[in-house]
Amino acid sequence: MKYWNKRLQKMTEYIPGEQPDNLNEFIKLNTNENPFPPSxxxxxxxxxxxxxxxxxxxxxxxxxxxxxxxxxxxxxxxxxxxxxxxxxxxxxxxxxxxxxxxxxxxxxxxxxxxxxxxxxxxxxxxxxxxxxxxxxxxxxxxxxxxxxxxxxxxxxxxxxxxxxxxxxxxxxxxxxxxxxxxxxxxxxxxxxxxxxxxxxxxxxxxxxxxxxxxxxxxxxxxxxxxxxxxxxxxxxxxxxxxxxxxxxxxxxxxxDKGFKYSISMVRNNKEYLEESLEELGFQNVPSKANFVFTKHPNIDSKTIYEKLKENKILVRYFAGPIQSEYIRITVGTMMEIKKLIKVLSEIIPD
Missing domain, CATH: 3.40.640.10 (Type I PLP-dependent aspartate aminotransferase-like (Major domain))
Incomplete structure (x- = not known):
């Protein structure tokens, strides 16, 4: 920091979503990447x-x-x-x-x-x-x-x-x-x-x-x-x-063919994710993207984030007013979503 100017010293650092070195051990649903590879x-x-x-x-x-x-x-x-x-x-x-x-x-x-x-x-x-x-x-x-x-x-x-x-x-x-x-x-x-x-x-x-x-x-x-x-x-x-x-x-x-196929798969998976979360009592914000912003009335979002991480599932938690009440979940593959829902069902109190 010795050579940083005043603007650099004062500015807020942007912290991207977690990218662990042992990424293959995680289900990564925290940075809104497409779950499907390029065509x-x-x-x-x-x-x-x-x-x-x-x-x-x-x-x-x-x-x-x-x-x-x-x-x-x-x-x-x-x-x-x-x-x-x-x-x-x-x-x-x-x-x-x-x-x-x-x-x-x-x-x-x-x-x-x-x-x-x-x-x-x-x-x-x-x-x-x-x-x-x-x-x-x-x-x-x-x-x-x-x-x-x-x-x-x-x-x-x-x-x-x-x-x-x-x-x-x-x-x-x-x-x-x-x-x-x-x-x-x-x-x-x-x-x-x-x-x-x-x-x-x-x-x-x-x-x-x-x-x-x-x-x-x-x-x-x-x-x-x-x-x-x-x-x-x-x-x-x-x-x-x-x-x-x-x-x-x-x-x-x-x-165009590969693009449209990928979009349709993501949309189908998103709808399944939203329905599955609602069945567990989550309150979803209506989404037009490849992620869901959601919260549960019986457990705070930071706890959900931490417990998912313990189970090698990454979602996004944001500190700060309003947004800290929620987690953001990227739409994954169907297998990833089913694993997520299974772990959530074990986390959410009866």
Whole structure:
């Protein structure tokens, strides 16, 4: 810490979900990874990308990925930025799309990295608490002159979705930049993407980590009007997405059959998980994502988390107001879910 500057000393550190070294001994349901591997077509593309061309730098803008995503969504490639995961996009937003004396706002509870990235870049922010139904109180975001607002749709960790007409209504009133983090949108496909043609103050972010089973590659997208995308490209590192990641993302976008199969399997398993939890007396928050935010009236969530960990099952527990009452459970394979439910049935008091 001797050489840390004051901002680094003061900022809150983001703590990712546990990744134990002996991971194969655990059922891992704590970081919202897809329980199913990338499709054979994607794995084949990744293997073919491991060749002598790795001595060359990758395309600096991941142009093939930009063009393919644009074509599939009836937009221009100039409306798409390919990033080293969505996390890079959030970093660039705080670095170049808000003045140093500006102020940002985020819902709470939500993805804690928003708060961390704001602090890392010296940006002041407010947390706006979700309402009693875990919905976003958009009117609260209009009571102060915020320059940048980031919401997740569906939200993480609650899983609640936001109707697109509410986002559109907010955009029409908000004078700052709205970012809609759609890391989990593919599971139910309620996207705000069409709004980029209508509004110049909205950015949509996407991830290949969840629905495409490519968390290990670190690829994300930002979709917005062209001048915003040009800003991202101007700010980014020179070669921000490597050759192998570009090959995997491109192949994933091509493989509609594998993508749809994976999504249907996750949705089926999620419904089974929700029903099984309810049978044990859990109170689930309605989820549009690949996880369930839940609590039990007869045992505190931290105890559930700890007892599951003793049984080599990892779920996510968050400290802090409101969210500490719940655990977040990632949808796993059917075998993993059945094991989870069996252990929970032994933990929950009669």
């Amino acid at each position: 054979p077509a994607v794995l084949d593309a990744l293997q073919k990308a491991c060749n002598g061309d790795l001595r060359r730098y990758p395309n600096p803008n991941a142009q093939m990925v930009r063009e393919l995503f644009a074509k599939k969504n009836s937009i221009a490639a100039d409306n798409v930025f390919v990033a080293n995961g969505s996390d890079e996009i959030f970093t660039l937003l705080f670095r170049g799309f808000i003045e140093p004396d500006g102020i940002a706002a985020f819902p709470y509870p939500s993805y804690a990295l928003y708060y961390t990235m704001a602090e890392a870049n010296g940006i002041a922010y407010d947390k706006i608490t979700l309402d009693d139904n875990f919905d976003i109180p958009f009117d609260e975001f209009l009571k102060k002159k915020y320059n940048l607002v980031i919401i997740a749709n569906p939200n993480n960790p609650t899983g609640k979705g936001v109707p697109i007409d509410q986002i559109k209504k907010f955009c029409s009133k908000f004078i700052g930049l709205l970012v809609v983090d759609e890391a989990y949108v593919d599971f139910y496909n309620e996207t705000a993407l069409p709004l980029i043609k209508e509004f110049d103050n909205i950015v949509i972010t996407r991830s290949f980590s969840k629905s495409y089973s490519l968390a290990g590659l670190r690829v994300g997208l930002a979709i917005a009007q062209k001048d915003i995308i040009h800003g991202f490209i101007k700010l980014k590192d020179s070669y921000n997405v490597d050759r192998i990641a570009q090959a995997g993302a491109y192949a994933a976008l091509l493989d």
